[in-house]
Amino acid sequence: MNPRAIWAIYRYEMSRFFRTLMQSFLSPVISTSLYFVVFGAAIGSRIDEVEGVSYGAFIVPGLVMLSVISQAIANASFAIYFPKFIGTIYELLSAPVNFLEIVIGYVGAAATKALFIGTVILLTATLFVELHVAHPFAMVAFLLLTCISFSLLGFILGIWAGNFEQLQLVPLLVVTPLIFLGGSFYSISMLPPVWQTITLFNPVVYLISGFRWAFFGMADVPVGLSLLAIAGFTGLCLAVIWWIFRTGWRLRS
Amino acid sequence: MPMVEVAQVTKKYDGGFEALKGVDLAIEEGEILALLGPNGAGKTTLISIICGLVTPSGGDIRVGGHDVITGYRESRRLVGLVPQEINLEPFEKVLNTVRFSRGLFGLKRDDALIEDVLRRLSLWDKRNTPIRELSGGMKRRVLIAKALSHEPRVLFLDEPTAGVDVELRRDMWEIVADLKARGTTIILTTHYIEEAEAIADRIGVINHGRILLVEEKQSLMTRLGRKELRISLDAPLSALPAVLQGRGLELEEDGHMLVHSYDSTAERSGIARLMADLAAEGIAVRDVSTRQSSLEEIFVSMVHGSEDAA
Numbered sequence: 387m388n389p390r391a392i393w394a395i396y397r398y399e400m401s402r403f404f405r406t407l408m409q410s411f412l413s414p415v416i417s418t419s420l421y422f423v424v425f426g427a428a429i430g431s432r433i434d435e436v437e438g439v440s441y442g443a444f445i446v447p448g449l450v451m452l453s454v455i456s457q458a459i460a461n462a463s464f465a466i467y468f469p470k471f472i473g474t475i476y477e478l479l480s481a482p483v484n485f486l487e488i489v490i491g492y493v494g495a496a497a498t499k500a501l502f503i504g505t506v507i508l509l510t511a512t513l514f515v516e517l518h519v520a521h522p523f524a525m526v527a528f529l530l531l532t533c534i535s536f537s538l539l540g541f542i543l544g545i546w547a548g549n550f551e552q553l554q555l556v557p558l559l560v561v562t563p564l565i566f567l568g569g570s571f572y573s574i575s576m577l578p579p580v581w582q583t584i585t586l587f588n589p590v591v592y593l594i595s596g597f598r599w600a601f602f603g604m605a606d607v608p609v610g611l612s613l614l615a616i617a618g619f620t621g622l623c624l625a626v627i628w629w630i631f632r633t634g635w636r637l638r639s
Numbered sequence: 640m641p642m643v644e645v646a647q648v649t650k651k652y653d654g655g656f657e658a659l660k661g662v663d664l665a666i667e668e669g670e671i672l673a674l675l676g677p678n679g680a681g682k683t684t685l686i687s688i689i690c691g692l693v694t695p696s697g698g699d700i701r702v703g704g705h706d707v708i709t710g711y712r713e714s715r716r717l718v719g720l721v722p723q724e725i726n727l728e729p730f731e732k733v734l735n736t737v738r739f740s741r742g743l744f745g746l747k748r749d750d751a752l753i754e755d756v757l758r759r760l761s762l763w764d765k766r767n768t769p770i771r772e773l774s775g776g777m778k779r780r781v782l783i784a785k786a787l788s789h790e791p792r793v794l795f796l797d798e799p800t801a802g803v804d805v806e807l808r809r810d811m812w813e814i815v816a817d818l819k820a821r822g823t824t825i826i827l828t829t830h831y832i833e834e835a836e837a838i839a840d841r842i843g844v845i846n847h848g849r850i851l852l853v854e855e856k857q858s859l860m861t862r863l864g865r866k867e868l869r870i871s872l873d874a875p876l877s878a879l880p881a882v883l884q885g886r887g888l889e890l891e892e893d894g895h896m897l898v899h900s901y902d903s904t905a906e907r908s909g910i911a912r913l914m915a916d917l918a919a920e921g922i923a924v925r926d927v928s929t930r931q932s933s934l935e936e937i938f939v940s941m942v943h944g945s946e947d948a949a
Binding site: 388389390391393394395397398401402405468469472473474476477478479480481482483484634638 | 690691692693694711712713715716718720722724726727728729730735738739740741742743744745746747785
């Protein structure tokens with residue numbers, strides 16, 4: 387292991403984040419406030435409660451997941467795509483570091499940023515709704531696992547992308563719809579039976595369900611299944627990244 | 640043991656292009672080797688393979704005795720790379736990017752060393768300047784500073800003076816001379832012959848993915864260098880007299896200049912006989928000078944020779 391290299395990558399990435407700290411901080415605060423205004427006040431006033439929880443509080447886990455997943459993917463994909471784009475990747479590839487060290491550095495930084503955003507959103511949410519966390523450790527664990535696993539996915543996308551357009555393609559066309567259709571703003575029990583079955587093929591359902599369980603003790607799918615899904619997803623991403631560095635796909639000629 | 644050993648290295652890209660066709664090269668510790676070759680000869684591919692940027696199709700490469708594939712951590716720790724393109728993050732400050740490079744090689748932060756490197760490269764005053772605000776020459780220096788930040792024993796400079804002005808080129812040569820004096824082994828690729836002539840100890844010529852030769856600069860120039868005896872005549876000659884024909888003599892400058900090419904290392908240069916014959920023919924000589932072929936002429940003839948063979 388080369389811990390200094392991991393730390394160098396992590397610190398370098400975080401310094402980019404701190405350079406635009408206000409932007410990083412204000413953006414989620416404003417967008418979360420807007421969600422609460424639109425979904426909480428405007429629409430939420432017409433929905434009494436969802437399974438015994440006020441609608442405003444019910445959407446908090448989904449809102450956090452929405453931002454955390456988007457931020458984790460965006461940060462990690464940009465972090466590895468940018469050196470490819472400007473050519474500084476040569477330094478990484480010629481340094482005495484292995485794939486795990488590179489991944490820990492980049493994914494660790496992206497996950498930290500996503501965690502920061504998630505925490506900011508949670509704190510912002512407390513300004514609008516009263517929140518009680520039924521299983522705080524599970525909540526932190528789900529949040530951390532989501533930050534890490536989607537940063538891994540973002541890292542893969544950043545290596546795969548050949549231009550900025552491709553960098554946006556998967557998050558916009560695949561990930562965002564999956565999050566919106568994954569029960570961020572509703573319980574899947576509110577859907578017709580056919581759609582409930584179809585929704586179960588959406589992996590994000592398991593994350594949001596597990597995360598919501600940590601808050602309110604209620605879930606669309608069993609918590610164990612949620613944990614298994616996120617662990618499996620993390621393992622799959624790690625395996626893909628290991629293969630990328632082993633073969634040099636899109637990195638080495 | 641050579642510092643860098645390259646044995647039968649081949650590289651075939653996915654498109655089928657064969658960039659290297661069995662390259663052998665041994666680079667001794669502390670020397671400056673200039674790798675000369677036209678564009679597309681395989682110079683950058685060879686450097687990229689040694690540094691780990693490109694995966695070889697075959698062959699063995701060792702740096703400091705460590706295999707670059709199986710012992711990549713050890714071999715890469717010894718190597719610094721200055722790439723051809725100015726690959727730098729524009730918004731980062733000079734000091735931070737150089738510190739990052741050192742950290743990436745697993746080394747403890749050493750502010751004194753980084754300051755020394757930046758001072759030697761005249762970058763210390765610019766340490767807190769964002770890279771985008773630096774001139775092209777300064778950016779090249781930052782690349783060198785990054786490569787030196789982990790105290791490499793071998794430094795690869797890929798076309799270090801491509802596209803820079805003459806003054807900066809000379810500055811760069813001084814930097815290279817200073818590094819050599821500190822014991823760093825330097826391999827530079829260039830297609831500026833004068834660069835190789837000015838700073839290299841040995842010269843390797845590569846073309847079409849093959850090393851055509853690797854030789855001491857001086858012995859190469861002596862071995863392959865042709866010398867010319869240029870005889871300025873008092874009165875122009877319309878044609879060579881019969882006695883001077885068949886010796887490879889040429890008339891230039893409307894018959895005012897007689898040019899005799901000879902091998903400077905040969906036992907007989909033919910100069911004495913030529914001068915005697917000129918006197919016997921009553922041809923008055925105004926002045927005499929000699930000129931040695933430059934490395935460029937050697938290089939051009941060698942590369943053309945390899946292209947004809949290919």
